[in-house]
Amino acid sequence: MPTLPPLSGNMLIAQSGGPTAVINQTLVGAVLEARNHPEIKKVFGAMHGIQGILDENFVDLGKETPANLERVAQTPSSALGSVRKKPTAEDCAAIFEVLRKNDIRYFFYIGGNDSAETTHIIHEHARKAKFEFRCFHLCKTIDNDLRQNDHTPGFGSAAKFVACAFMGDNQDNRALGGVKINIIMGRHAGFLTAASALARVYPDDGPHLIYLPERPFSMDQFCEDVKKVMDKTGRCVVAVSEGVCDGKGTPIIAAFTKEVDSHGNIQLSGNGALGDLLADELKKRTGIRRVRADTFGYLQRSFPGLVSETDAAEAREVGASGVRFSVKEHENGSVAIQRKKTKKYGVDFVRVPLKSVAKDTRHMPAAHINKAGNDVTKAFVDYVTPIVGKLPEMGRLKNHPVK
Helix, strand or coil: CCCCCCCCEEEEEECCCCCCCCHHHHHHHHHHHHHHCEEEEEEEEECCHHHHHHHHHHHHEHHCCCHHHHHHHCCCCCCCCCCCCCCCCHHHHHHHHHHCCCCCCEEEECCCHHHHHHHHHHHHHHCCCCCCCCEEECCCCCCCEECCCCCCHHHHHHHHHHHHHHHHHHHHHHHEEEEEEECCCCCCCCCCHHHHHCCCCCCCCCCCCCCCCCCCCCCCHHHHHHHHCCCCHEEEEEEECCCCCCCCEEEEHHHHHHCCCCCEEEECCCCCCCHHHHHHHHHHHHCCEEEEEEHHHHCCCCCCCCHHHHHHHHHHHHHHHHHHHHHHCCCEEEEEEEEEECCCEEEEEEEEEEHCCCCCCCCCCHHECCCCCCCCCCHHHHHHHHHHHHCCCCCCCCCCCCC
């Protein structure tokens, strides 16, 4: 193949969707890698995603020192601000015109599947206008539900938070008994809730039950499951995905809230309605007196001090890889993390078509969920352990009798 001449121009990067603990690692990875390529003249950041592009609200990232960028990389949440805006066709046309006006030849959008779709639409506008342009979607989501990816940046750290929270909650429950229900983020995919299984150290450790959106949720079966665990152990810790649905696919919480999010979906996060509902029903149906519920909510996304080292390193490389792909291979696409088929954990960072990531999401494999639909399997634990990394050590007294 003939060697193509370098594409010279400016670069723009933005962040979208829910913040994570490592999204700034991806930002900084891309910005620092851009400095290695003379083809990229200036590096701009758009404040609050595509809204910032429409408003031409840019900052000059080229003026940031490496030392400050490294501090930002270790800081949770979106340094450039984020957005929950789903662009119209007219918005995308306007965005493209702003990019052309500012001689943006390299565009990177950090986000989930909606961000991949937005990036694809912008790329199509550039192609039709015959504007030489490189654009990349840089993967991220704590939900871990992007197609083409073994896992996504942000998930490992959020999963570590969930695992550690359940470790502590299990100890609390062991001391006082009763039932403890924790509601975890996850509208359609249960990966984050499933990560609570990593909290188990001893055979009787919780969570004793795990409920995921991938399986229909029955209130009758839930109460029966909890009662069986209580009869056996005298206590029960439960992990429940916020998106659990009945057999018809209706969210369990739908009948108890009318609040909707920016896309018209039932608002699942940010309230304790599902936890309260499950606790109340459990008390009524079983007679168990001590039942408590917590909703982890937004704490899972940007919690400092519990970042997975694997997650941080991979998030950084996603940003750097996107820049290298765009400059050296003269390509567009989405950077995906794919696990190597080796006994020792390792990943490859590959370019996949934007359309293959956009819109639709993936779910937990059936092999990761037990037949009863109330727990995960060893296959899931093996899958998630290297992504989360080292967890705190838990100990117990030997309870030596006094002689």
